[in-house]
Amino acid sequence: MGNTSTWIAVIDDEEGIRRSLLRLLRSAGLEAHAFVSGKVFLGSLESRQPACVLLDLHMLDMSGxxxxxxxxLIAPELPVVILTGQEVSERQRNADLAHALAVLQKPVDDQELFATIATVLMNPNKQALSQNDNLAAHT
Structure with a gap:
């Protein structure tokens, strides 16, 4: 696996959302790189691994x-934050999204996103943030 540095991967198939997230993250002084699909992102992991992934669930070529x-399987230590415009069921949250540290609803509040990223980057044990912990931290 490639080197880990403090940069954030943004994976979303909607160009406007990718650009908006990149602009937001970079305006806060964070290094961020966008990927048009999950396949493109996974193909890039050999050369360089991000510190955190912001991942859309519903994409055309490869779902979140x-x-x-x-x-x-290939990078279990990599923190993932889900960004979705769809409702996520409790079953999905507990089973399908068990590898994700947080699930945030789009449109994401800027401060909530930054607080979640800060928590993820400062949490070396990569324990999932419960929805209650996540909400309590941002209210």
Whole structure:
């Protein structure tokens, strides 16, 4: 696996969302790189691994669920934060998204996103943030 540095991967198939997230993260002084698909991102992991992944669930070529499944096999230590415009069931949260540290609903509040990223980057044990902990930390 490639080197880990403090940069954030943004994986979303919607160009406007990718650009918006990159602009937001970079305006806060964070290094961020966008990927148009899960396949493109997974193909890049050999050369350089991010410190955190912001991942859309519903993409055309490879769903976020499939990306999470692959990451659990090839980079289980890599923190993943889900960004989704769809409702996520409790079953999905507990089973399909077990590798994800947090699930945030789109449109994401800037401060909530930054607080979640800070928590993820400062949490070396990569324990999932419960929805209650996540909400309590941002209210």
């Amino acid at each position: 669920f499939a990306v999470i499944e692959q990451l659990a």
